[in-house]
Amino acid sequence: MENVLESIGVTKNYAGKAAVDNVSLKLETGLVYAMLGPNGSGKTTWMKMVAGLVKPGKGEILYKGKAIGKESKKEIAYMSTEPYFYSWMTVADVGRYYQDFFEDFSMEKYHQMLKRMELTEELKTKKLSTGMMAKLKIAVTMARNAKLYLLDEPLNGIDLLARDEIMKSILEVIDPDVTLVISSHLVDELERVADAAIFMKEGKMVRQCMVEELRSSEKKSVVDLYREIYGHGGEELC
Numbered sequence: 344m345e346n347v348l349e350s351i352g353v354t355k356n357y358a359g360k361a362a363v364d365n366v367s368l369k370l371e372t373g374l375v376y377a378m379l380g381p382n383g384s385g386k387t388t389w390m391k392m393v394a395g396l397v398k399p400g401k402g403e404i405l406y407k408g409k410a411i412g413k414e415s416k417k418e419i420a421y422m423s424t425e426p427y428f429y430s431w432m433t434v435a436d437v438g439r440y441y442q443d444f445f446e447d448f449s450m451e452k453y454h455q456m457l458k459r460m461e462l463t464e465e466l467k468t469k470k471l472s473t474g475m476m477a478k479l480k481i482a483v484t485m486a487r488n489a490k491l492y493l494l495d496e497p498l499n500g501i502d503l504l505a506r507d508e509i510m511k512s513i514l515e516v517i518d519p520d521v522t523l524v525i526s527s528h529l530v531d532e533l534e535r536v537a538d539a540a541i542f543m544k545e546g547k548m549v550r551q552c553m554v555e556e557l558r559s560s561e562k563k564s565v566v567d568l569y570r571e572i573y574g575h576g577g578e579e580l581c
């Protein structure tokens with residue numbers, strides 16, 4: 344399989360402290376990656392560097408063999424944890440706003456995602472509940488026809504019953520040549536959909552593995568490995 348992305352010795356310091364510390368990893372085209380780790384382990388900072396929003400202090404990131412830049416941004420869709428819509432916008436305005444920004448945005452896909460998420464176009468973003476806002480962010484991000492999606496904590500604020508449905512709708516709209524990285528502390532939920540897992544700890548990438556291989560050769564689940572790596576009774580799992 345071809346590698347879509349390569350992170351080579353990537354480091355980012357904030358005030359002398361490493362948020363991301365010498366991270367080297369490769370992402371294969373077509374796989375779903377779960378990026379796991381407790382708060383502050385560097386997941387967001389690494390994703391922002393791949394999205395081209397933050398520059399690494401050291402190391403380099405190659406997307407399809409070339410440095411991150413204008414070209415890679417056209418094919419990489421990043422969904423941040425921060426809210427980023429103007430309060431006056433309706434759900435329809437959000438779609439138009441994205442359409443203006445991204446050439447690969449598909450209004451048809453957006454409408455399809457909205458339907459799945461049970462959101463209507465006339466809703467005002469300032470009136471949305473946390474869960475509805477989370478769904479809107481997913482809908483508008485997945486409506487791009489990107490090649491690499493980075494979803495930072497997409498299930499945050501979404502209730503237990505809706506999570507499976509939402510994961511399904513994310514996976515349904517992607518093609519086989521598309522790669523997905525989903526960060527979450529909801530390990531259990533990601534285990535069901537991920538092909539591979541990346542474990543981050545204190546800015547370092549401490550383990551990368553294929554989920555099936557972990558099950559067959561080490562007889563472990565991702566949850567087992569998570570407990571082993573982070574070493575506490577699973578408070579990150581709820």
Ligand SMILES: Nc1ncnc2c1ncn2[C@@H]1O[C@H](COP(=O)(O)OP(=O)(O)OP(=O)(O)O)[C@@H](O)[C@H]1O
Nearest residue numbers: 357361362363380381382383384385386387388389
């Ligand atoms: N802009 C910034 N300025 C200063 N410190 C930062 C900044 N962004 C991140 N950090 C620090 O870098 C470390 C890694 O943060 P990061 O948000 O990447 O982790 P994370 O794994 O995504 O955590 P979370 O799940 O809480 O979002 C943390 O200690 C954080 O406080």
